[in-house]
Amino acid sequence: MVTGESVWRAIVLYGANSATYKFAFGATLLELAATGRNHVTLEEAAPRYAELLCQALERQPRQGTAARSKFLDACRSFNVGDLDQETLHQRTVQLGFSNVVDAFPKLGGAQAPVRYYEDQRKHPTNPGLVLRDELLELAHSVHAADLDAETAARWRLVETAWASGVSGAVLGGPALDYDSGTQQLVLRTKQRRKSVTGVVAALNGYQDGRCAYCNDLMARDAGPVVEHVLPWKLTRHWDGPNVDAVWNLVLSCKPCNDAKRDRAPHEGWMPWLEQRNNDLIESRHPLREVLMAQTGGTAADRHATLKRAYQRATELLPAVWSPPAGPRTAS
Numbered sequence: 001m002v003t004g005e006s007v008w009r010a011i012v013l014y015g016a017n018s019a020t021y022k023f024a025f026g027a028t029l030l031e032l033a034a035t036g037r038n039h040v041t042l043e044e045a046a047p048r049y050a051e052l053l054c055q056a057l058e059r060q061p062r063q064g065t066a067a068r069s070k071f072l073d074a075c076r077s078f079n080v081g082d083l084d085q086e087t088l089h090q091r092t093v094q095l096g097f098s099n100v101v102d103a104f105p106k107l108g109g110a111q112a113p114v115r116y117y118e119d120q121r122k123h124p125t126n127p128g129l130v131l132r133d134e135l136l137e138l139a140h141s142v143h144a145a146d147l148d149a150e151t152a153a154r155w156r157l158v159e160t161a162w163a164s165g166v167s168g169a170v171l172g173g174p175a176l177d178y179d180s181g182t183q184q185l186v187l188r189t190k191q192r193r194k195s196v197t198g199v200v201a202a203l204n205g206y207q208d209g210r211c212a213y214c215n216d217l218m219a220r221d222a223g224p225v226v227e228h229v230l231p232w233k234l235t236r237h238w239d240g241p242n243v244d245a246v247w248n249l250v251l252s253c254k255p256c257n258d259a260k261r262d263r264a265p266h267e268g269w270m271p272w273l274e275q276r277n278n279d280l281i282e283s284r285h286p287l288r289e290v291l292m293a294q295t296g297g298t299a300a301d302r303h304a305t306l307k308r309a310y311q312r313a314t315e316l317l318p319a320v321w322s323p324p325a326g327p328r329t330a331s
């Protein structure tokens with residue numbers, strides 16, 4: 001179903017990434033819309049937008065795939081004290097929005113089915129962006145905080161991928177493991193362990209807030225629960241791919257998690273997981289390289305890996321659990 005929320009997720013969380021401007025721009029739009037206003041000038045949007053990018057550059061110097069960006073250079077100068085805040089905001093208005101305002105509403109080269117603002121930068125008397133009702137509704141929905149967290153998670157993952165840690169995972173380099181104590185994805189190299197982002201926020205965008213097993217909306221107070229599809233209990237006698245890794249993690253509601261216990265789901269459900277992993281890989285998700293490293297470089301390899309792992313899991317733990325809605329396919 002096309003909703004304001006699902007399209008936002010498609011744009012911010014699953015579109016192509018060549019720079020992180022869109023995360024900063026999306027977060028700024030949501031914050032401005034949350035104040036109830038329906039028109040903003042670039043001068044009004046600039047401070048928060050620039051602030052988010054300056055913070056990101058402090059965290060990770062690489063924020064785009066282009067060799068140079070005058071706008072990011074201005075943010076860097078501000079960070080080291082070579083540029084004052086007023087000049088930073090002026091540069092942001094001049095340079096920072098040029099691509100992102102046009103590119104943000106596009107999905108795969110076409111206009112996204114939901115529009116969140118109208119570009120009136122050239123309006124003769126009242127230039128700026130007109131924030132449409134679709135955006136105002138989104139900013140006031142109960143999911144606004146989730147979208148914010150998911151944007152932050154995706155941003156961290158993109159940064160991490162660019163900092164080469166995650167994409168290096170292909171050839172026995174660093175691994176991205178799940179730490180159940182903190183519910184974080186942890187980048188592990190020979191030298192160190194570093195938390196990258198929370199698993200819930202990293203996966204929730206794909207599931208649109210719905211349980212992987214029963215497809216119901218996950219209650220906000222009692223979930224979502226990070227779920228090992230092939231049970232964590234297997235690790236004692238396991239020789240397959242690490243079950244504490246993204247390929248085997250989904251989010252479920254509390255009732256499904258309680259009911260499933262230490263069992264694998266019925267094999268009729270497993271195509272959902274295979275499809276989810278393939279979708280993340282095809283959407284150029286930052287977890288793409290990790291998923292390929294964990295389960296295979298081609299769809300056929302991944303199918304075989306998953307099938308082997310499932311067989312082995314059900315040899316060790318034969319009882320399986322049937323999700324309440326029965327087998328279903330990814331929507």
Ligand SMILES: [Zn+2]
Nearest residue numbers: 211214253256
């Ligand atoms: Zn459920």
